[in-house]
Amino acid sequence: MELVVFVLAAAMILVGAVGVIVRSNPVHAALSLILTLFGVAVMFVAQNAHFLAAVQVIVYAGAIVVLFLFVIMLLGVDRSEDLSSEPFRIQRPLAAIVGLGVIGLVVAAVVSSRDAIMVRGTGLNVADTVGDGDTNIKQLARSVFGDYVVAFEVTSVLLVVAVVGTVLLTRRVKGSGKAS
């Protein structure tokens, strides 16, 4: 059963990921991205991480890709791009090298830490999935708002700084700059 779910979800993820790259229409690429995100959500459910699955759908599929589509539609760049033309010649070989490098790193990491993953609870801190469904969320809350609260708060400060910075950069005050 777990294998069937894994194969189906992996197929969703891969088809979506390839679609993001191959589709020439940006809207279709964004839709493929949603497929990938849903596949990841299914994987989370299969691993008993129901909360993460729900958050994955709400935040990534529900908000972030909606914003992508929003920008694509508002800017009117929703025409098909000609993928054969190439502004930077060196771009594609470099991308291939970087991609292969990342794959190699991930595979190396998995292979070297295989023993830790195989034996439950020795190398990695495996979440406790027994008990009612809420324990999952409680454990998550305890580590986010307890053990790692400083990192969490610093991240939120970073996000606020980014938002304020964006507003300041894009805002034009009349008189001081060029009036639109």
Place this chain on the structure above:
Amino acid sequence: MTALLGLDPLAIGDLIWAPLLIILLKVVVIFALGLLVTMFMVWFERKAIAGMGNRIGPNKAGPWGLLQTLADGIKLFFKEDLLPDRADRFVFKLAPYLAFVPAFLVWSVIPLGGDFSDGKDGLVEWFGQTTRVQLADPPVGILLFMALSSVAVYGIMLAGWSSGSKYPLLGSVRASAQMVSYEAALGLSIATVLLLAGTLSTSGIVGNQGGFTDWHVVSTGIVPFIIFMLAATAEMNRPPFDLVEAEQELVGGFNTEYSSIRFGLFFLAEFMNTVTMSGIIVTLFFGGPQGLFDIPVIPGAIEGTIWFIAKVLVFLYVYVWMRATLPRFRYDQLMDLGWKILIPASLGWFMLMAVLQLGRDEGWNRGVVGIISGVVIAGCAGLMSAAVRTSRANREREGAMF
């Protein structure tokens, strides 16, 4: 395996025929019920609005015009299905289903009945099997509703874009901006409820609301309910927030280019959303199937369903009433209401409830906690309104008109 499905007490243990049949029966009944209720809702809205507008409304098909929706549906099936020349074919065909399927799926997590008295936790006995009067009770219950409502945005957004025409595009851009902004207020007011319920599962939330004083509309103070009600109305694109379909400005909004049964699916999804949203409001704030008093003679399980239907009907009427009486908002007013009032208010109320809860757990002096949080909230509200007034003054100095 059970943890993976983990939805129903029936599914635990060996799957034998009786539970499987009951689950199948539940699926079919809930699907059919959903369609029937939606049909009824369309009729009810037309009839009630007609009454408020001093007209008769549908009265030809069936008794009191009850079958009017069925007649309209059959007519829609037989009409020509137009596909605009400039449409993106695949997405154009996909969009109605993206709007329709999430609207239906929300039904599966709403407790439609069940006996919650004496700690029975909503479980009922059917043919010797213990089950719930709801299709699924996943551990993330109410988050599933949030996820589905955020997926429903795609239906409207892609419908407008794929039509290849400017009015639908404008309508869908408006719709998605509106839905994404109001989702924040919606989520924060749900969070206040979850703070008191201590669980995400819908049956757990209902189980937490034993008597009238435990109903979340009372125990959270009435503010989250009001915020949820407003945000839900905007989320469903119903009047007075139906800028998506402002006929005077946008022809028909995102579904201008749709005809035949594809239009029918959007139409159904919209009314289905009204019904499911009323169900969610009842579940979150009004104790779901939990009654105020014991109805004599009728057994507990059916009693829950009667209470649920009665409460949902009240909200359906309120939605129709709002549509008949309130004029449409202007777009900047809509965004002001969402971002400058509803989101700060729901956030502030959430913090207040959290502090009160913490005070109760730690045994702090209630008066002191109340006074300090009152002062802090008043201070934050003052700062917020000062900021809003300053930015408004700035924009007015730059020549913006209000």
